Amino acid sequence: MKLAYARGPPVAVFAGSWRCTSSPIDGVPIALGEPFGDCGVEVARLISIATTVRLAKQMGIKVYVSAELGEEGLDAAFAGGADGVLEELSFSRNEYVEGVKFVVLDGRDVADIVNTVRSLGERFRKPFDVLVATSYEFVPRFASLVDGVVITGGWVDVEVAPVEFIPEVGRCVHCGVDYLMYSGSLKRCIYCGRRLLRVVTATKTPRSRAVYRSVYKKFANITTLRFKIV
Numbered sequence: 001m002k003l004a005y006a007r008g009p010p011v012a013v014f015a016g017s018w019r020c021t022s023s024p025i026d027g028v029p030i031a032l033g034e035p036f037g038d039c040g041v042e043v044a045r046l047i048s049i050a051t052t053v054r055l056a057k058q059m060g061i062k063v064y065v066s067a068e069l070g071e072e073g074l075d076a077a078f079a080g081g082a083d084g085v086l087e088e089l090s091f092s093r094n095e096y097v098e099g100v101k102f103v104v105l106d107g108r109d110v111a112d113i114v115n116t117v118r119s120l121g122e123r124f125r126k127p128f129d130v131l132v133a134t135s136y137e138f139v140p141r142f143a144s145l146v147d148g149v150v151i152t153g154g155w156v157d158v159e160v161a162p163v164e165f166i167p168e169v170g171r172c173v174h175c176g177v178d179y180l181m182y183s184g185s186l187k188r189c190i191y192c193g194r195r196l197l198r199v200v201t202a203t204k205t206p207r208s209r210a211v212y213r214s215v216y217k218k219f220a221n222i223t224t225l226r227f228k229i230v
């Protein structure tokens with residue numbers, strides 16, 4: 001079904017190209033309101049996961065997810081820039097266990113978390129990184145205090161809606177403008193003259209974390225996007 005990104009944050013991250021015949025590459029930002037491809041509607045969930053991870057990353061912390069998301073959910077999380085999967089780390093939960101690299105704390109209360117961390121430091125006298133397992137809505141509370149978070153829920157709402165037509169979409173990464181070519185055809189940005197990148201393609205990149213990571217990095221500094229009809 002031809003779909004547009006209809007409701008959610010101003011910039012989302014696309015994920016789920018494997019469920020599309022044409023779409024952006026996984027990890028590519030899409031603008032609110034923009035038509036993005038021919039996909040199954042279930043890509044909304046994948047876009048939501050990728051977008052939530054990206055928004056958390058923008059707070060300057062490491063972001064992990066749980067294998068409970070399933071294979072597609074994990075791929076979406078990596079498209080959004082996730083740093084890893086909890087179950088693949090050497091970790092213990094709410095306690096320090098000899099040799100672990102990460103201690104994962106559950107909780108919503110900042111004072112509880114930092115006091116627990118200090119007391120584990122006192123008792124064990126070993127280095128470890130602290131991750132807080134929490135819902136996305138509480139991430140801002142912890143972003144300046146701990147090494148990272150494990151997002152356990154609260155995924156941002158993303159809705160997609162059917163559209164009649166998917167135009168060619170050319171992006172100027174420099175200006176943060178997407179040109180939706182309903183009538184005209186452009187090769188270069190009308191503001192800065194740079195070549196436009198094609199956003200919607202039939203290209204399928206391999207479902208590999210390394211590929212997701214490199215695509216994510218390429219677009220990580222795009223925080224605003226607007227589109228222009230040409």
Ligand SMILES: [Zn+2]
Binds near residue numbers: 192194
């Ligand atoms: Zn430009």
